[in-house]
Amino acid sequence: MKRTIFLLAAVTAVVGVVAITADARGNNDETAAPVFGVKIPSGYRGWKLVSVAHEQGDLNDLRAILGNETAIKAYRDKALPFPDGTMIARLSWSYISSEENNKAFGRYQSFVAGPPINVQFMVKDSGRYGETGGWGFAQFKDGKPADEKLHKTCFACHQSSKAQDYLFTHYAP
Amino acid sequence: MKRTIFLLAAVTAVVGVVAITADARGNNDETAAPVFGVKIPSGYRGWKLVSVAHEQGDLNDLRAILGNETAIKAYRDKALPFPDGTMIARLSWSYISSEENNKAFGRYQSFVAGPPINVQFMVKDSGRYGETGGWGFAQFKDGKPADEKLHKTCFACHQSSKAQDYLFTHYAP
Numbered sequence: 532m533k534r535t536i537f538l539l540a541a542v543t544a545v546v547g548v549v550a551i552t553a554d555a556r557g558n559n560d561e562t563a564a565p566v567f568g569v570k571i572p573s574g575y576r577g578w579k580l581v582s583v584a585h586e587q588g589d590l591n592d593l594r595a596i597l598g599n600e601t602a603i604k605a606y607r608d609k610a611l612p613f614p615d616g617t618m619i620a621r622l623s624w625s626y627i628s629s630e631e632n633n634k635a636f637g638r639y640q641s642f643v644a645g646p647p648i649n650v651q652f653m654v655k656d657s658g659r660y661g662e663t664g665g666w667g668f669a670q671f672k673d674g675k676p677a678d679e680k681l682h683k684t685c686f687a688c689h690q691s692s693k694a695q696d697y698l699f700t701h702y703a704p
Numbered sequence: 705m706k707r708t709i710f711l712l713a714a715v716t717a718v719v720g721v722v723a724i725t726a727d728a729r730g731n732n733d734e735t736a737a738p739v740f741g742v743k744i745p746s747g748y749r750g751w752k753l754v755s756v757a758h759e760q761g762d763l764n765d766l767r768a769i770l771g772n773e774t775a776i777k778a779y780r781d782k783a784l785p786f787p788d789g790t791m792i793a794r795l796s797w798s799y800i801s802s803e804e805n806n807k808a809f810g811r812y813q814s815f816v817a818g819p820p821i822n823v824q825f826m827v828k829d830s831g832r833y834g835e836t837g838g839w840g841f842a843q844f845k846d847g848k849p850a851d852e853k854l855h856k857t858c859f860a861c862h863q864s865s866k867a868q869d870y871l872f873t874h875y876a877p
Binding site for chain 2 (some may be wrong): 579583585588595597624626632643644690700704
């Protein structure tokens with residue numbers, strides 16, 4: 532009986548430590564994305580705005596690029612490369628016409644964010660991600676990560692913005 | 705001599721009080737916009753994101769709608785009407801094609817925020833702005849407010865979104 536209680540206490544302690552560790556690394560409700568092991572950073576929807584964009588073609592979205600405090604400071608200071616701890620979120624929503632706004636403007640011209648499409652993250656950790664410019668990449672849809680194949684394409688594409696430390700987005704004043 | 709020193713001290717004290725009062729009301733570097741007397745709220749560029757939009761036609765912009773903490777809480781709680789203290793910022797940038805992004809995507813599809821066009825604010829103060837649904841409106845370009853004529857058009861246009869307490873923008877999830 533004593534032994535059972537001791538084991539139970541030991542197991543509880545281990546579970547506690549694991550839970551705390553997981554929590555410190557990010558939102559434990561989400562699975563880590565493949566290749567880079569990036570999880571959805573908690574509170575990212577409340578990060579500050581870097582800029583906005585619209586992609587036509589197959590993507591056909593409206594997007595916002597947000598950054599954590601480290602990212603925003605580096606953007607504003609124009610300090611390259613971005614320091615470890617920088618985290619960028621790219622939120623993408625369907626590009627939809629707003630009947631409500633068009634009525635107010637008196638013409639067909641207004642496009643707004645519709646249902647969410649997906650969200651991408653870039654996380655700077657030069658030790659962990661040394662082979663990909665110091666960045667870990669991740670894409671999630673409805674909280675679920677995209678597959679390994681997609682994640683293997685991230686860095687190759689971001690190579691073209693190497694001059695801005697692999698970030699496409701410029702800070703909008 | 706004693707009298708001069710006393711007067712100087714009195715004047716200094718008064719100037720100090722005026723400076724503190726002005727500071728507490730907002731950014732004192734900017735002139736207040738006509739009609740509603742709204743000044744540019746300090747730190748608005750760091751507010752959280754409500755949503756994004758694209759206006760075609762004469763406006764031809766990309767825009768971000770940001771809100772202070774009171775605004776974001778009310779949006780997330782779906783609590784109407786918005787409480788006093790709510791402040792909304794609508795930032796508008798030129799809609800420009802990104803050659804850099806198009807190269808990465810391998811096709812002409814990417815539009816990003818170019819030079820800033822102007823910024824608009826809505827400030828909720830039901831006592832002060834009772835005649836306009838509780839909202840004060842303002843538009844600034846390069847830190848300078850638009851004229852009285854423009855500010856007289858704000859509320860009439862926002863009437864069409866009365867169902868969402870005169871705000872056009874819906875919160876993007």
